[in-house]
Amino acid sequence: MLTHADNELLCRVGPATPMGDYFRRFWLPACLPDEVTLDGPPIRIRILGEDLLAFRTSDGTVGLVGDHCPHRGASLFFGRNEEGGLRCVYHGWKFDTSGACVDMPNEPAESDFRTKVKAVAYPCQEWGGLLWTYMGPSHLAPQLPQLEWARVPADHRRLGRWIHQASWLQVLEGDIDSSHSMFLHRALDPDLQQRSRRFGVLNDRAPRLSVQPTDYGFVYGGRYRTVDEGIFNWRLTQWMLPSHTMIASKQFPVGGRVYVPVDDEHVNIFNYRYHPERPLSDQELAFIETPLGSPRRERSTLTLADGRRVDTWRLLANRDNDYLIDRDRQRTGNYTGILGIQEQDKAMTESMGSIVNRSQEHLGTSDVAIIAARRRLLRAVRDLQQGLEPAIAAMGDAYRVRSFDVLTSAEDLQEVVAKHQADLVAIA
Numbered sequence: 001m002l003t004h005a006d007n008e009l010l011c012r013v014g015p016a017t018p019m020g021d022y023f024r025r026f027w028l029p030a031c032l033p034d035e036v037t038l039d040g041p042p043i044r045i046r047i048l049g050e051d052l053l054a055f056r057t058s059d060g061t062v063g064l065v066g067d068h069c070p071h072r073g074a075s076l077f078f079g080r081n082e083e084g085g086l087r088c089v090y091h092g093w094k095f096d097t098s099g100a101c102v103d104m105p106n107e108p109a110e111s112d113f114r115t116k117v118k119a120v121a122y123p124c125q126e127w128g129g130l131l132w133t134y135m136g137p138s139h140l141a142p143q144l145p146q147l148e149w150a151r152v153p154a155d156h157r158r159l160g161r162w163i164h165q166a167s168w169l170q171v172l173e174g175d176i177d178s179s180h181s182m183f184l185h186r187a188l189d190p191d192l193q194q195r196s197r198r199f200g201v202l203n204d205r206a207p208r209l210s211v212q213p214t215d216y217g218f219v220y221g222g223r224y225r226t227v228d229e230g231i232f233n234w235r236l237t238q239w240m241l242p243s244h245t246m247i248a249s250k251q252f253p254v255g256g257r258v259y260v261p262v263d264d265e266h267v268n269i270f271n272y273r274y275h276p277e278r279p280l281s282d283q284e285l286a287f288i289e290t291p292l293g294s295p296r297r298e299r300s301t302l303t304l305a306d307g308r309r310v311d312t313w314r315l316l317a318n319r320d321n322d323y324l325i326d327r328d329r330q331r332t333g334n335y336t337g338i339l340g341i342q343e344q345d346k347a348m349t350e351s352m353g354s355i356v357n358r359s360q361e362h363l364g365t366s367d368v369a370i371i372a373a374r375r376r377l378l379r380a381v382r383d384l385q386q387g388l389e390p391a392i393a394a395m396g397d398a399y400r401v402r403s404f405d406v407l408t409s410a411e412d413l414q415e416v417v418a419k420h421q422a423d424l425v426a427i428a
């Protein structure tokens with residue numbers, strides 16, 4: 001459990017909040033690059049409680065600017081994307097991707113007022129098949145995390161983004177909570193069970209879980225009994241600050257997610273699956289397109305609680321339709337009656353409420369990684385409040401790690417990590 005104050009500290013991410021400041025020390029994915037087209041309409045994105053617009057100019061440069069025109073606050077979403085900038089349709093002021101006002105047609109030609117006005121704008125970079133932004137102080141520009149999935153050629157990976165209607169932390173906590181897989185994601189019919197094994201779903205329902213801290217976050221190990229006495233199946237998942245995960249998998253393609261808070265009560269999920277050595281095969285891509293491989297989703301404009309709208313991707317199974325739960329399927333098909341791993345996760349994490357009340361929890365031994373992550377985040381956020389910058393933000397190469405799944409006689413996590421050090425290092 002967490003005190004109410006600590007829970008608030010971790011979940012409030014808007015401007016000038018401690019956790020929001022911490023996130024603003026890292027490069028964060030904003031959207032998929034092909035969501036913004038040459039001279040096409042801007043798309044509305046909210047990141048860390050700030051309403052922003054992404055747009056691509058005629059020469060391919062991407063801009064991420066504040067939604068409100070600095071003149072009198074009209075939304076630049078209605079603006080014209082023309083020749084290297086976004087022009088507000090209220091009085092015609094035009095801003096380039098750096099936020100500079102490059103035209104102010106309703107002011108006298110001799111006025112230099114234009115040079116004194118700047119729109120909110122954040123730097124953008126295309127990296128690893130995503131569009132990233134950095135929203136922190138410019139003198140502290142961090143390094144891009146050298147994640148293996150981001151370093152491989154484009155045809156070695158498949159990416160997707162969608163929104164969950166809950167706090168970033170409770171959604172991320174699902175990835176470092178290995179024991180839920182044996183329940184939430186369990187298949188009942190033999191055909192589904194067969195396919196679920198691709199996710200490494202095993203039958204030991206009470207694995208021994210442990211955490212080994214690292215510079216970048218931690219390695220989290222689940223030790224599962226096997227039919228062979230003295231041989232364990234160790235599943236090692238990576239958590240990288242502030243909100244990257246890589247899930248243990250028996251073989252490539254391996255998957256994971258990046259969680260980017262939209263605001264206190266929504267999170268953008270960037271999902272990846274990749275192979276380090278070769279393009280994804282037709283068979284792997286076909287599987288990724290099935291409901292078990294990726295959630296069925298649609299491009300959608302969502303109206304948030306304060307009336308603002310964001311352009312995103314929404315799962316077809318969502319809160320409004322009870323995640324398409326099918327009680328017959330729940331009797332004979334799978335544990336939940338909900339189709340799809342991501343949909344099952346979404347149902348649970350959203351059902352906790354927008355920000356779960358962690359002062360009411362009862363955490364057990366299976367929650368060891370969640371406890372460790374919260375402690376680490378609290379420490380990092382408090383350090384930053386004291387003026388200690390996160391060193392990891394400037395250590396892009398520290399992110400070159402892998403998750404891992406192995407059969408071994410090693411009894412504890414330290415031993416597995418020591419024995420398989422090479423398998424936990426990215427090669428790409």
Ligand code: FES
Nearest residue numbers: 069071072088091
């Ligand atoms: S409000 Fe945008 S130009 Fe006036």
Ligand SMILES: [Fe+2]
Nearest residue numbers: 174180185345
């Ligand atoms: Fe899950």
